[in-house]
Amino acid sequence: MSLIQYKRILARRRREEMIGRTGETEALLSHTRKGGGLVIAAAPRVGVSELLLEVYDTLFATESVIVPAYFAFQSADAPARETARRFVLDVLTQFVAFRRNDPLVVHMSPGTEELARLALPQDDRFVQEAAALIASDEQDELTYVRSCFSLPLRAAAKGYRLAVLLDDVHNAPALFGRSEIAELFGRGESPFVLALRRRSPFNAVGLQRMSLLPLSFEDSGRLAQVSAERVGIEMSDAVRDLAALRCDGDLRVLQEIVDAAALRSQSLDSFRAFETVYTETIFGGSVSRMFDDLFIDACPSASARQQLVLLFADSLAADRRDVPVEAWQKRIGLPESEFEYVLQRLNIEEFVRVSGNRVEVMRENRALRDHLSVKHRLETGSETRAAVFADVLSAGIKSAPNEMADHYRRSSAIGLREVMGNFDGKSVPAPLLFYGMFRDQFKGMPADELRVQLSEWTDLYPLPQIVFSAHTDAFYRAIGLTSYRERSAVAIGFEQGDLGGENRTAWIAAEIDSKLEASEKVAESWCDRLEMAAAVSGFLQYKLWLVAPEGFSAEALDLIARRNGIGTSRRQVELLTEYLAKGTFVEHTQPAEEYEIIIPMTDDAEMVAAHTLEDIARRHNIPTKEVNRIKTALVEACINASEHSKSPDRRIHQKFTVGSDRISITISNRGLRLVEKSVAVEPNEGRRGWGLKLMRQLMDDVRIEHVDDGTRISMTKYFEAA
Secondary structure (H helix, E strand, O other): OOOHHHOOOOOOOOOOOOOOOOHHHHHHHHHHHHHEEEEEEEOOOOOOHHHHHHHHHHHHHHOOOEEEEEOOOOOOOOOOOHHHHHHHHHHHHHHHHHHHOOOOOOOOOOOOHHHHHHHHHHHHHHHHHHHHHOOOOOOOOHHHHHHHHOOHHHHHOOEEEEEEEEHHHHHHOHOOOOHHHHHHHOOOOEEEEEEEEEOOOOOOOEEEEEEEEEEEEEEEEEEHHHHHHHHOOOOOHHHHHHHHEEEEEOOOHHHHHHHHHHHHHOOOOHHHHHHHHHHHHHOOOOHHHHHHHHHHHOOOOOOHHHHHHHHHHHHHHHHEEEEEEHHHHHHHHHOOOHHHHHHHHHHOOOOOEEEOOOEEEEEOOOHHHHHEEEEHHHHHHHOOHHHHHHHHHHHHHHHHHHHHHHHHHHHHHOOHHHHHOOOOOOEEEHHHHHHHHHHHHOOOHHHHHHHHHHOOOOOOOEEOOEEEEEEEHHHHHHHOOOHHHHHHEEEEOOOOOOOOOOEEEEEEEOOOOOOOOHHHHHHHHHHHHHHHHHHHHHOEEEEEEEEEEOOOOOHHHHHHOOOOOOEEEEEHHHHHHHHHOOOOOOOOOOOOOOEEEEEOOOOHHHHHHHHHHHHHHHOOOHHHHHHHHHHHHHHHHHHHHHHHHHOOOOOOEEEEEEEOEEEEEEEEOOOOOOOOHOOOHHHHHHHHHHHHHHHHHHHHHHEEEOOOOOOEEEEEEEEOOO
């Protein structure tokens, strides 16, 4: 039976609307059938409840042994005793419905007496015990709450296997919080899932973890289209994209807009129609009420909420994004304990970001910004409601085309942050980076021939090992005034072979617009900006990387080189991305074979390695003159590993990978990391003193990398295929 045939029980949306969550659904179903605890850390309003309800309905329809149970915590100020009582009643109701295979029981809201009558005879004892928990007159509230939430353990003792899906766990009562629930449920073997906001403080030691992020722009657009079809309203492709952009992954806002349009019988076939519905929802409509409720939950005091609105308005209007926590507390005027609660709730809902003693208002949620702006204008200004509505609506209609144009520009960005994050200390053909070489050698060449020649290119450029990357505006906010944030990035790492980690480096990259080859003047202005970012960030060693659609003029390339930079065309970056993913452009017809050995660090360890290489070379017909070169390099690598590593296990790990036209050898060991300067040439050491220099002379590519507590040397030699 396919999922589409299962009857809806708790789920509020059709299965066609479960877009972009197939992997998460399958993972949760698999988890509930295995056991143990799992935490879903979700962004606000990204559909985690619908995901859990989808899993519940699927288990109800397909399982005969596992009993699904769904429970959602309500506001954090709900009485703990009432929450615990509701938990037992909800779980017991779903238990009886499952055992009877009668979904209607779930919706009947039966009391304990009716549940006892509906229960199967073999379940009577368990149902009676659960009902007794609800009616218990236990005076100690904590004991009562613990007893109620131990229901899954009590069920297991009776031979029942419950899969409990707990939603909105960040709202769990303070008396018996999130960690206590996880600890209690973890005592048994039955599966359970705890879904909560990703910023909610929670100790999830020993539990699996799943992150639930907002849907992508494409999936959000598909959901908008499907939701519009569900309620029978027309939605154009342009409005679909605008809705996805405006809601920015907030599925609650998206659904509220579609439902509001359906309520008005308003087709969403133009930007004007969309903006009309959108403006109504933030002007006291469903979206406005949703945000108001969230603010009331976070801050019950009306006067304090009014100050919050002013604070948000001031923060959104100011250039400085974060302010001291003390300034917020002073403005809001609440006692410290109440203020901490307000700040925590705002942080959990991701209305603000609290970092140390700073508070930053989150600007990404457009609907929240618009709602607060309207609220601020209506509460503090002299404007009439009609005047504000007209102004907001007309501004929205005017800005919509520009919003979409900006989005299309951003989405066309290469993704420099992601590209640099994949450098991984690899060496790549130099023409993939240096536009002058690419222009002179490859521009205009057919794609297939270009890839073949690049694969055979022996002049390789070493890329750094990147450990962190971010958009440049995270380091230097002024860059955002001159470029879209997606078009400039900083990547921090270590140069290839920097085994001591002494020379941290940063690549500062920007994608610039230019219809023709970028001029010297354009290149100079961007070098100035990126160098300013380096200065503000305190980078002592850095490389500038400029990317232009059609590359750079000769004068611009000279300037970039003088400024310690690299100039690249967009086409080169596309090829570089492909090369980084595959390691080559040409698939070798003969699959590579691999051999691995571990040898002790004895006096003749290098000879054992050499004999092994000779045997492998004979098997693969590697030319004799190349074998002698490879063997010498291998011997030198083994000597270095033995003499300089101080290895605790005194072992050398070797891996040989042989293809049709190359052999790659990896030598690794534990111990002191090999530092290039420690094996510098010393005249009285004879052959051994050559160290890395000798290896690089004998092999075509040599890379030295840190592993956790040792060194890995990778060497490659190319030869003509036999």
